[in-house]
Amino acid sequence: MTNSPQTATAVACANIAFIKYWGQSDSGLTLPTNGSISLNLDGCLTETTVRCDPELERDQVWLALHGGEEMRASGRPYERVMAQINRLRTLAGSTMPVEVRSRNNFPSDAGIASSAAAFAALTRAAVEAFQLEVDERELSRLTRLSGSGSACRSIPAGFVEWYNDGTHQGSYAEQIAPSSHWALVDIVAVVNTQAKHVSSTHGHDLAPTSAYFPARLSEVPARLAEVRRAISERDLERLGVAAEADAMSMHVVAMTAQPPTMYWQPATLSVMQAVQRWRAQDNLHSYWTIDAGPNVHVICEAKDAPEVEARLCELSAVQWTIANGPGHEARLVG
Amino acid sequence: MTNSPQTATAVACANIAFIKYWGQSDSGLTLPTNGSISLNLDGCLTETTVRCDPELERDQVWLALHGGEEMRASGRPYERVMAQINRLRTLAGSTMPVEVRSRNNFPSDAGIASSAAAFAALTRAAVEAFQLEVDERELSRLTRLSGSGSACRSIPAGFVEWYNDGTHQGSYAEQIAPSSHWALVDIVAVVNTQAKHVSSTHGHDLAPTSAYFPARLSEVPARLAEVRRAISERDLERLGVAAEADAMSMHVVAMTAQPPTMYWQPATLSVMQAVQRWRAQDNLHSYWTIDAGPNVHVICEAKDAPEVEARLCELSAVQWTIANGPGHEARLVG
Numbered sequence A, B: 001m002t003n004s005p006q007t008a009t010a011v012a013c014a015n016i017a018f019i020k021y022w023g024q025s026d027s028g029l030t031l032p033t034n035g036s037i038s039l040n041l042d043g044c045l046t047e048t049t050v051r052c053d054p055e056l057e058r059d060q061v062w063l064a065l066h067g068g069e070e071m072r073a074s075g076r077p078y079e080r081v082m083a084q085i086n087r088l089r090t091l092a093g094s095t096m097p098v099e100v101r102s103r104n105n106f107p108s109d110a111g112i113a114s115s116a117a118a119f120a121a122l123t124r125a126a127v128e129a130f131q132l133e134v135d136e137r138e139l140s141r142l143t144r145l146s147g148s149g150s151a152c153r154s155i156p157a158g159f160v161e162w163y164n165d166g167t168h169q170g171s172y173a174e175q176i177a178p179s180s181h182w183a184l185v186d187i188v189a190v191v192n193t194q195a196k197h198v199s200s201t202h203g204h205d206l207a208p209t210s211a212y213f214p215a216r217l218s219e220v221p222a223r224l225a226e227v228r229r230a231i232s233e234r235d236l237e238r239l240g241v242a243a244e245a246d247a248m249s250m251h252v253v254a255m256t257a258q259p260p261t262m263y264w265q266p267a268t269l270s271v272m273q274a275v276q277r278w279r280a281q282d283n284l285h286s287y288w289t290i291d292a293g294p295n296v297h298v299i300c301e302a303k304d305a306p307e308v309e310a311r312l313c314e315l316s317a318v319q320w321t322i323a324n325g326p327g328h329e330a331r332l333v334g
Helices: A075-092 A114-129 A136-144 A149-154 A200-209 A213-233 A236-255 A266-282 A302-314 B075-092 B114-129 B136-144 B149-154 B200-209 B213-233 B236-255 B266-282 B302-314
Strands: A006-019 A024-026 A036-052 A060-064 A098-104 A159-162 A173-177 A184-190 A286-289 A296-301 A320-324 B006-019 B024-026 B036-052 B060-064 B098-104 B159-162 B173-177 B184-190 B286-289 B296-301 B320-324
Touching: A006 A114, A006 A149, A006 A213, A006 A236, A006 A286, A006 A296, A024 A200, A036 A114, A036 A149, A036 A184, A036 A213, A036 A320, A060 A075, A075 A098, A075 A114, A075 A136, A098 A114, A114 A136, A114 A149, A136 A149, A136 A173, A149 A159, A159 A213, A173 A213, A184 A302, A200 A213, A200 A236, A213 A236, A213 B213, A236 A286, A236 A296, A236 B236, A266 A286, A266 A296, A266 A302, A266 B266, A296 A302, A302 A320, B006 B114, B006 B149, B006 B213, B006 B236, B006 B286, B006 B296, B024 B200, B036 B114, B036 B149, B036 B184, B036 B213, B036 B320, B060 B075, B075 B098, B075 B114, B075 B136, B098 B114, B114 B136, B114 B149, B136 B149, B136 B173, B149 B159, B159 B213, B173 B213, B184 B302, B200 B213, B200 B236, B213 B236, B236 B286, B236 B296, B266 B286, B266 B296, B266 B302, B296 B302, B302 B320
Parallel strands: A060 A098, B060 B098
Antiparallel strands: A006 A036, A036 A098, A036 A159, A159 A173, A184 A296, A184 A320, A286 A296, B006 B036, B036 B098, B036 B159, B159 B173, B184 B296, B184 B320, B286 B296
């Protein structure tokens, strides 16, 4: 690469997994123990600028989280960003200092995949700034190496599967249906924005300590097939039943790990049960899923989204909602 | 037996299981898939009178539940009581009509083992009224046959193990430590007294549909040994850690059954998390367990019970509490 300043800005979406990533077979390579399927969320975005500049005195990372003021990152957030920058800088044969500026528009560390959006945008922008030439598949592999494995699913657009055969080459994300395929809506019912007490990273480490982890892993292949078929046929019930069962299974593994980890809060249960009640009593077709945090994602078709969102907002457990359609790929905007 | 009127009245305690009974290997004989260990609760009582009288026109069952008015039983409650009466009447070679009058002092069908107290008291009284001569072991077997398997644990006093080798003869309950052995207190945090939507009986049927049931069963023997040792050594931490893990495991099986069954309510989670918080932050030694319902049992030593009960009462999730010491055996009082 040249030694002249290079700047690139990328925007990436968070994503919600219908089949979850939980547990790693190789934490160094961020290889998951199972494949997963997700949808990009067009309302939960991170925008990241990477500037390589020989004039910079040293590497700098600036974060503006959830509309807050921009702050200089230090400690673990700084280290996680710089580890990924160093990986790509080495690959590009560059030694230029970098400045990273990143902002997101939704709560961080609360189970809304903020690190997925963040590391997808970071990797997309850095690859451009370092003038690396990679295809989408390789970009998703590089994104995965950031340690936020699910970030690789935010690289392609729309409905995405993260394949996994236990190798670096075979563990990448690919679109299985474009954004336009199905007007699905994911409404995040935000019940708490405090950072969770056990990080996803630590949760992955604990997964194998659960006696229930092997049973989860044996169930996943059939559920992946269910979800692929549901997406292909735009069958919400098939998708929703599988997604609820998979989310339950992931939380079961967390709750039975040693030590047990409970990501749910009372408000989480309120939302889950409200969704099930609306479905049973009012024939309102929506389904819940929950990542490693207390907030609930409610999935429905676009035609039902106004009703579902209005009802969620009426629940005392819900602070606010974020409605998302199918999102775009991690893309350059400058 | 003679053909003259016979009346007997018995009082039995509910019990709380530290290792749960969940799933049956034989529903006709009410044989559980695993052994269990419980404590009788001296504050949750059923008193039942059985009168055999040739002058009665027909069998009658009267129930006064949780201090309510006495009502004539019909439908399933009547049938469950009469099935047990018929079993014992046949055994006694009697044909006399019976009148059953039963009252309890705590909520029914809400996960406080009301059927355990009820069928232990019923069986104890009926065996006496029918002049059957049985030892305690046989009495617990007969109580088990009522269909409320855990009722057999309310026959002996104090700390009780329900052994199970998959046969009728080998599936009985026995005292493993007397009431006086350990001043343990079980405080029921009542969060909801509505009858649960899925009965324990149905829950037992569903257990094998969970992919996680085999993992639960493989964990139980080691936990039974832990709890036996904890009781023997009066080691609350050992008991509590095992009891929380076992309750979680039972609920995990229910939550992953087909269809999934959730006995918890948001208030249930509030209490569980409060107990864990008090333990972590304030070194207040108490542990939770939950039967097939939303109410939470909080276990502590007698010296800490006033503090634990006061804190539980301050939680908005808790309607009221019932504090129990170790209870007596199912015994005749008239």
